[in-house]
Amino acid sequence: MSRIAGGLIDRTRPVSFTFDGHAYQGFAGDTLASALIANDQRTVARSFKYHRPRGILSAGSEEPNALVTLGRGTGQEPNARATMVELREGLAARSQNAWPSVGFDLMEVNDLAAPFLTAGFYYKTFMGPYRIWERLFEPAIRRAAGLGVLSKEAADLRFEKAFAFCDLLVIGAGPTGLMAALTAAEAGADVILADEDFLPGGRLNSDRQEVGGQASSAWAGEVTARLEAMENVRILRRTAVTGVYDQGTYGALQRHAPGPTRPLETFWRIVARHAILAAGAVERPVAFANNDRPGVMLAGAVRTYVNRFAAAPGQTAVVFGASDSVHRTAADLRRAGVHVAALVDARDAPCDLDVPFYPGAQVERVLGREAEGVVIRRADGTEERVQADLVAMSGGWNPLVHLSCHMNARPVWRDDIAAFVPAPGAVPGMIPAGACNGEVTTAACLAAGRDAARQVVSDLGLSGASPDLPEAEDREARAEPLWVVPGKGRKWVDFQNDVTTKDVEQAARENFRSVEHMKRYTTQGMATDQGRTGGVTALAVLADATGRSIPGTGTTTYRPPYTPVHIGALGAGGQGKGFAPERFTAAHPVHLSMTAPMIEAGLWYRPSFYPREGEKTWRASCDREALMVRNSVGICDVTTLGKIDVQGPDAAEFLDFVYTGTMSTLKVGRVRYGLMLREDGQIMDDGTCARLGEAHYLVTTTTAAAGLVMKQMEFAAQVLRPDLDVRLMSVTEQWFQAAVAGPKSRDLLNDLLDAPLEPEDWPFMACGAVSVGGVPARLFRISFSGEHAYELAVPARYGESLFRQLVARAESMGGGAYGMEALNVLRIEKGLLTHAELDGRTTAYDLNLKGMMKRSKDFVGRAAAGREGLLDEDRPRLVGLKPTGAVKQLTAGAFLFDPEAEPTRPNAQGTISSVAFSPTLGHFIGLALLKEGPDRHGDTVRMVDHLRGISTLCEVCDPVFFDPEGGRVRG
Amino acid sequence: MRLTCPHCGTRDLREFTYGGAALERPTGDWGPAWDAYVHLRENPAGASFEWWQHDVCATWLKVDRDTRTHVISQVTEARA
Amino acid sequence: MRFNALKILTEGLTGNKGWGPHWRDPDPKPAYDIVIIGGGGHGLATAFYLAQQHGLTNVAVLEKGYLGGGNMGRNTTIVRANYYLPGNSEFYSHSLKLWERMESDLNYNVMHSQRGLINLFHSDGQRDAAVRRGNAMINQGDDAILLGRDELRKMLPYLDHDTGRFPIHGGLYHPRGGTARHDAVAWGFARGASDRGIDLIQNCEVTGIDVEGGRVTGVQTSRGQIRARKVAIVTAGRSGQVAAMAGLRLPIESHILQAFVTEGLKPVIDNVVTFGMGHFYISQSDKGGLVFGGDLDFYPSYAQRGNLPTVEHVMEAGMTLMPMLSRAKVLRSWGGIMDMTPDGSPIIDKAPIDGLYLDCGWCYGGFKAVPGSGFALAHLLATDRPHDSATGFRLDRFTTGRGLMDEEGTGAQHNLH
Secondary structure (H helix, E strand, O other), rough: OOOOOOOHHHHHHEEEEHHHHHHHEEOOOEEEHHHHHOOOOOEEEEEEOOOEEOOOOOOOOOOOEEEEOOOOOOOOOOEEEEEOOEOOOOEEOOOOOOOOOOOHHHHHOOOOOOOOOOOHHHOOOOOOOHHHHHHHHHHHHHHOOOOOOOOOOOOOEEEEEEEEEEEEEEEEEHHHHHHHHHHHHHHOOOOOEEEEOOOOOOHHOOOOOEEOOOOOOHEEEEEEHHOOOOOOEEOOEEEEEEEEEHEEEEEEEEOOOOOOOOOOEEEEEEEEEEEEEEEOOOOOOOEEEEOOOOOEEOOOOOOOHHHHEEOOOOOEEEEOOHHHHHHHHHHHHHHHEEEEEEEEEEEOOOOOOOOOOEEOOOOEEEOOOOOOEEEEOOOOOOOEEEEEOEEEEOOEEOOOHHHOOOOOOOOEOOEEEEEEEEEOOOOOEEOOHHHHOOOOHHHHHHHHHHHHHHHHHHHHOOOOOOOOOEEEOOOOEEEEEOOOOOOOOOOOEEEOOHHHHEEEEEHHHHHOOOHHHHHHOOOOOOOOOOOOOOOHHHHHHHHHOOOOOHHOOOOOOOOOOOOOHHHHHOOOOHHHHHHOOOEHHHOOOHHOOOOOEEEOOOOOOEEEOOOOOOOOHHHHHHHHHHHHHOOOEEEEEEEOEEEEEEOOOOOOHHHHHHHOOOOOOOOOEEEEEEEOOOOOOOOEEEEEEEEEOOOEEEEEEOOOOHHHHHHHHHHHHHHHHHOOOOEEOOOOOOEEEEEEOOOOOOHHHHHHOOOOHHHHHOOOEEEEEEEEEEEEEEEEEEOOOOOOEEEEEHHHHHHHHHHHHHHHHHHHHHOEEHHHHHHHHHHHHHOOOOOOOOOOOOOOOOOOEEEEEEOOOOOOHHHHHOOHHOOOOOEEEEEEEEEEOOOOOOOOOOOOEEEOOOEEEEEEEEEEEEEEOOOOEEEEEEEEEEEEHHHHHHOOOEEEEEEOHHHHHEEEEEEOOOOOOOOHOOO | OOEEEEOEEEEEEEEEEEEEOOHHHHHHHHHHEEEEEEOEEOOOOOEEEEEEOOOOOOOOEEEEOOOOOEEEEEEEEOOO | OOHHHHHHHHHOOOOOOOOOOOOOOOOOOOOEEEEEEEHHHHHHHHHHHHHHHHHOOEEEEOOOOOOOOOOOHHHOOEEOOOOOOOOOHHHHHHHHHHOOOOHHHHOOOOOOEOOOOOEEOOOOOHHHHHHHHHHHHHOOOOEEEEEEEHHHHOOOOOOOOOOOOOOOOOEEEEEEEEEOOHHHHHHHHHHHHHHHOOOOOOOEEEEEEEEEEEHHHEEEOOOEEEEEEEEOOOOOOHHHOOOOOOOEEEEEEEEEEEEEEOEEEOOOOOOOOEHHHHHHEEEEOOOOOOOEEEEEEEEOOOOOOOOOOHHHHHHHHHHHOHHHHHHEEEEEEEEEEEOOOOOOOEEEOOOOEEEEEEEEEOHHHHHHHHHHHHHHHHHHHHHHOOHHHHHHOOOHHHHHHHOOOOOOOOOOEEEEE
């Protein structure tokens, strides 16, 4: 155990957990990483390419090494950063990407082959004939690659999404963020303070320093408590702001403390009038040989583990860097009882600590598979070996500029601190402040936080005194950049992806000089930490190798998310049926009670057929239902068809503009079939238009195109013809509508309606008001079956009851309900169209409907429909088909060829759009689009369906197979 | 992205639909003016005048928006 | 320098000091026979095939940034030939054949992996449309297999076949579909073109196109004037701006398409899976990241970044289709600028100005088209006749209405394809 005194853990609450099956104990307030350190677990993971043993490098979300899998089986979480996992009772963590164990991993053999596995080696080999790549090399590479294992099972995990709105979003709750939030909150602003950690305070909890005359962590606790008590403040702990989007929209991921009532995570969409970026900075590693060994750790992380978590990462330490902060690290280690074997400062600086001090020296390499010591190159060039199991390194700090770059700004280089800082005005409404903006002392951060908040308060038009700045450390921590230590050996710049300085240099030699090329060629910065630790170091190596400055070399692009986000959180609500709304007609319960299989029609559900006892196949039910309509009466729920109410003095003129035909000449009480084009001249939709009054029409659309038609009609009304006084309203949901079709349909209605239908008042295509059971209803004498038929509409709340009534009456007359399958058979028998034919590529000409275009008036699509190419004779046009060969089946999706032609693309003559078995005619029928089709009635063509392995000869015929004179529909 | 509907106020992008470049519809038979209206686009990298619909209240809007920054400088009702 | 395993071995044993530049970095010459504007995949492939197929090497590729830095480096790396309409069918079929020989053409492993692509369907109507498409693929000489519910369940057991919002009825399987390592394709073509003597000039932005008497004479660039007999605009995402330099207006609107990659995971998705109802497609890279994308952001943009509604919609689609994804973490997102045309199909044609050529309008299908487009444009530049595989990609098809290739059937609204 390396648990030491002090720290911010709760020693009254021990927590048991396991790692790789071994039981350990930590405390509330630990992270998995700090608990592993306290339990002397040094190697916790393996690297991606060379499978080198790796320990914990950092204490934050930038951790590249310590990725573990939490849980097992369904819902297990791969690639969890041990540094971000809050320790909880029963937590079961495992190492990953190692076999048989993290201590002895056979894939480590890759490390021996490292000279042959340098940057981009795979582009230069594994080539060969016979798909040898896919068959041999690639599967091996895929198995070796990847990190953790995703369970292939669907897990029942709870994720949520939420919206939040505020005056000010403060990103980060370190000294800058706390001071900013306090200042704005006291002035009355509505503030959200978000921080990744479960404990607000940032480095105030990691470093031993005083703020406002007390320990900095105590000050942070006090301010947090003050903020939590204010009604205008929301503190989102465990919340990483992941992305910046337009007009002040921020994405944020909140992990919740474990609890039975809480979701795992919530993804927030935060709309903020202002934001203060107080994200802080992360420390850079130094590139020296074997700097990736377990026991080598960032100096600031060492302080975090010692001071906050009371966990000593080693017993004997070497501290290395070129800044005052490494002296602070050495002092903290000593205080914690860790022996400091060497303090190595690359600068020629003084030292006031009583430790072996090496000014102007460098750590050249690390010894041991897990760090056992280092080789120090002294200022005079001599070498010294020092034993140590902990190497604390600091190459300086990288301000966390990421969020400031999400809207395409590039960060700017500051030579004085050897770091990139946010560009001014990078994100409208966002003020970067504190360490992420290049401040280096606590006092400066506190002041920057307050000043940024004052600016926001003033922009919000609020006033009020700002809180006093607490006293804090303002000694400038001097630092010199420290990138690469000269000498032999491999020096890591991307720990997880195993990219070394040699890879970067080789990339430069191979002319991958652009930073983007280098990144993509070496994979530097593409690991789960996105280059947050070693990225700028790699840039420095590239700059050196190409003779450019660091800013002259440039940075790659920063993109959301700032930290990886579960798809489950971003896609919360999508699992199962939640992905899209489900629409049900009022008669849905009746369909279900009649055991009809329901199928999706857009977002709607419609009955496919209504099976009756003894019917073993869908075809048996379908045939019965179709014959029922032809011979007696059938009832079909047609509610899903779009209904658009059109009213206004100019409604008639408006409809003349949106339909190809004329609706202004339609008499009140009559219905007309209409065609709507898109402005490009192709058919958008067809349907009926009923005139209910002088200035009142009802437009119906197909189920699929209802939304599209509504949108185009609104566009026409508001944008193209604002001169017309007309208003539109979708009433699809308000009316339940059922088709009553068949020779006995009028008898049925006469029995049901409050007053019988007078035949002379209700000719084909009549419409008007009726009453059913005292409920005002609408009746349309229209037909999609070719039979004498009606559609009856009632307010939706009566729909279920009406449908039950209709079906009961129909059944008593030898008929019954019919579903989509029978509806389709009936309409194909009549050559009527659906979106199988109106597929967005067909014109009125193609479907033999050219006569419906009244070109004497303007209408949407009129001009474009007149293009020569849309009137070519050899365009595929609508015909009917009957099988005449040995095979008597037609299939939709098959192609048509001349009987003797090879079935290849250049010979294709057309395609079959719809097929059905007609129980009335006793054979298959089909609708097809065939080149010069209408001129080829009586010809024989060959249908070929390669996929289904069906080929047959067919006769081309008129698309109307049944009752071509239309006597039944009018009768 | 957030747009301001003159009727409903500022709302999230997910309530709106882009409806094409704000062009003047020609009259008469097919010709170069129609080709330009239906197919050709200025496609500016910068200030762009566009039709959008606020799906919630069905109002069509004319939006002046920068295609490089997504900054919206003006939204007016199309019918007005 | 030829790449092979032996070379890697000898370099590895001698400290990897002998690797030379993948491509030269020449200064621009005052004049070329052909100038290609745009050093993305299509421009580089055009350069390569001009040299390889036609022996033309007095050619420069001008790139304003770095090679392969546009959509070539920000796509979902899918390679397929599964089109329905004539014009597209023969082109993508030819392009796939070029993919299949690319490694030997380039002596570069672009990791083209024919792991198979499956388009899911969810209704009888969608099945019939899938069958029609599959039959078109076989008519063309390519491959397609219809998978029923049970076969699909065996092949992709991790999908939510039954309880998702759109239960799955089956799939259209295209075994030769797959993925490739996108950057490597650009680098391989660049190396091949440079080795054959073509000048690739990075950080060279074209600022003007010189036209005299209705004929192109050269271009103005950030590195001075360069004269040329022929100039090709191959600048996906910026086609409109570059064409405007020659006074042309194109039938193109620029839209953002976002894509995503997760952290590395052990192999879990072997194929490319396309979920049309959710506008979602996914595959897993050799490194282990799940690479996926969805629909456009739907508003014109040059920002190379998108907004949350589309992000969330894509993730929700993933969750209804394959709920195991909930525990995968999105690592990075990016946005490409798509040249959207009125019919969703591209343009490879002569412009109405002599000596000016267009290769644009690839919508979101440009990656798989890289070799086919380069091959066809090289042919057009060299012979002034369209290649047999690309006769359908005419600029005037919108004006005449003849030969429109609207695979989606959504019509002349650029963002709806």
